[in-house]
Amino acid sequence: MSAPLVVFDKVEKKFDDFTAVKELDFEIREGEFIAIMGPSGCGKTTTLRMLAGLEAPTSGEIRLNGQVMNDVLPHERDTPLVWQSLALFPFLTAQRNVEFGLKMRGVGKAERAERARKWLDKMGILQFADRDISTLSGGQKQRVALARSLVMEPQVLLLDEPLSALDAHLVIRMQAVLTDLQRELGITFVYVTHSQSEAFAMADRVVIMTEGEIAQIGAPKDIYRAPANQFVAEFVGRNNILSGAVEAISDDTAKITTPSGDFAVPMNEVKLAEGQRASFVISADLVHLALDKPASENAAQCKLISEEFIGSMVTLFLEDAKGHEFKVQMQERELSTFDLKSGDDVWLSWDTQSAHVLSEE
Amino acid sequence: MNSSRALNYVLAAYVVLIFAFVFAPIIFSLIFSFNSQRFPTIPLGEFSTEWYEKILADPDVWEAALNSLIVSSSTAVIATFLGFCTAYSDFRYNFRLKGPYLGLILLPPTIPLIIMALAMLAWFSKIGMSGQIYSIIIAHSVLTAPFAMAVIRLRLNQMDPDLEAAAWNLGGSEWKTMRHVIIPFCKPAIASGLFLTAAVSFDEFAVSWFVSGLNKTLPVIIMEIVQGNIDPQVNAIGTFVFLISMTLVVLAQVFFASRQLKSIRP
Numbered sequence: 001m002s003a004p005l006v007v008f009d010k011v012e013k014k015f016d017d018f019t020a021v022k023e024l025d026f027e028i029r030e031g032e033f034i035a036i037m038g039p040s041g042c043g044k045t046t047t048l049r050m051l052a053g054l055e056a057p058t059s060g061e062i063r064l065n066g067q068v069m070n071d072v073l074p075h076e077r078d079t080p081l082v083w084q085s086l087a088l089f090p091f092l093t094a095q096r097n098v099e100f101g102l103k104m105r106g107v108g109k110a111e112r113a114e115r116a117r118k119w120l121d122k123m124g125i126l127q128f129a130d131r132d133i134s135t136l137s138g139g140q141k142q143r144v145a146l147a148r149s150l151v152m153e154p155q156v157l158l159l160d161e162p163l164s165a166l167d168a169h170l171v172i173r174m175q176a177v178l179t180d181l182q183r184e185l186g187i188t189f190v191y192v193t194h195s196q197s198e199a200f201a202m203a204d205r206v207v208i209m210t211e212g213e214i215a216q217i218g219a220p221k222d223i224y225r226a227p228a229n230q231f232v233a234e235f236v237g238r239n240n241i242l243s244g245a246v247e248a249i250s251d252d253t254a255k256i257t258t259p260s261g262d263f264a265v266p267m268n269e270v271k272l273a274e275g276q277r278a279s280f281v282i283s284a285d286l287v288h289l290a291l292d293k294p295a296s297e298n299a300a301q302c303k304l305i306s307e308e309f310i311g312s313m314v315t316l317f318l319e320d321a322k323g324h325e326f327k328v329q330m331q332e333r334e335l336s337t338f339d340l341k342s343g344d345d346v347w348l349s350w351d352t353q354s355a356h357v358l359s360e361e
Numbered sequence: 362m363n364s365s366r367a368l369n370y371v372l373a374a375y376v377v378l379i380f381a382f383v384f385a386p387i388i389f390s391l392i393f394s395f396n397s398q399r400f401p402t403i404p405l406g407e408f409s410t411e412w413y414e415k416i417l418a419d420p421d422v423w424e425a426a427l428n429s430l431i432v433s434s435s436t437a438v439i440a441t442f443l444g445f446c447t448a449y450s451d452f453r454y455n456f457r458l459k460g461p462y463l464g465l466i467l468l469p470p471t472i473p474l475i476i477m478a479l480a481m482l483a484w485f486s487k488i489g490m491s492g493q494i495y496s497i498i499i500a501h502s503v504l505t506a507p508f509a510m511a512v513i514r515l516r517l518n519q520m521d522p523d524l525e526a527a528a529w530n531l532g533g534s535e536w537k538t539m540r541h542v543i544i545p546f547c548k549p550a551i552a553s554g555l556f557l558t559a560a561v562s563f564d565e566f567a568v569s570w571f572v573s574g575l576n577k578t579l580p581v582i583i584m585e586i587v588q589g590n591i592d593p594q595v596n597a598i599g600t601f602v603f604l605i606s607m608t609l610v611v612l613a614q615v616f617f618a619s620r621q622l623k624s625i626r627p
Contacts, residue, residue, distance in 0.1 A: 074526070087527035
């Protein structure tokens, strides 16, 4: 495998007493679409700004192409950023905005215009080249902002919640534009967002951050199926989380006693010892619903609280006798065969192999 | 419906009255400047351009006009430059004692002019810089820089704080960013600041009178003519000074308001 493009080596950032980023350690590979995701205040934007040189790390090293970047000034870096606010220059036309970076780098007038128009064309907004920024729509401005960064032909493009100001239907379209561009150009994208759907839809790998630390790094599918800890399990949602003490161990399963009952979990990923505390999750779409007590060894009786429809999928919210919340996700037409209403008692069950033990308590 | 219409008429009449009150003296001065009689009495005498001819023939008036032009244009450039620097330092940096810093900058216009003038005279005499044309320029720059700063600061406050960092991010050094982003963004406010400070300096009497020595400006000459006797020449010069000041202030407004509106529109 080739050397990593970007390395964060024990990077820490403090603002006075507040530690925004703690001992950040991860690598970004060349040509990768990486998303940094987390709730607001988790340090994701600070991480991005450090890569652009707009914040200096308090300690640790950031390396780009093996070169230590800590003391390189922002304008000496080749790390264009697409801003959440877009930060387009309001006194320039669309084309002059795109030309700006080339002008700063001393590219001649004719070449500047040619390259800017090429990128405006690529983004499908060449007809707006001479328009004032204030006369463009949100989606058009977004494309100008992308063109302005991409015209620099960087190795790595930084994006700070670039779609957060757009309408929902535009977000989906811009996601497709971004993933297509990234594949076509082979540029590394570092994409900061608080939106799970954006991160999971576009990224090759997702870095989930909380309180200045990395909670988990992995492909979207792996994070979804195998969250490392309770924070990630809750953050990605649609997970049932249960905690308890390990009661018995057999060769490849363990029995865990929880307030909601005794359940079996597989032991292929995480080794458990008798008596230790352990948490495990079952993805909401892997839980089966039944009216009568099922034969499965993993079963819980619950009361239906509410349901939520998203398209043809429905999520049921339930509670057991101890007040622990469960979620079940299924097709709407599957649910309609049960004819349920709020307050009805039902049984939930799942295969032992569907449970995933969290590696960190 | 009817009562609100009536109220509108009352309000309109009120505004007209206020304007009449403010501008009546100036209009009278304008009318009497074309009156052949020596004393401002009604009924008026004949239409005459005598007083204009007289002041245009007076080399002292010409010299004062030239002095005023040099002082107000130099003051405008220096004060606007200082105003821009202070406004930018406020926009860009956060530091302890920023409150007192801004307070000090905005202080000069709040000091009574006569006190300011005396203090300037005393200080300039002490350091041997009194009675020169540059003495007036320095004093006026101190006096008017806060106006330029206020206008430019207002403009900078409308700027997306990411704009400057975006320019760095695209390869612009601090100087290039200043030249290609900050100054173009502030252009209307800078133009407005230039005209505003020129207008204030052009009109200013007290400080000019104290520190000017033999380099009299127009307001100083007017004062000298009035002190001697009642002379309708004053009306003629007054009309000129008024027209120039108004033009400068209106230009300042036009530059500032046009961009204001443009940036507010979606």
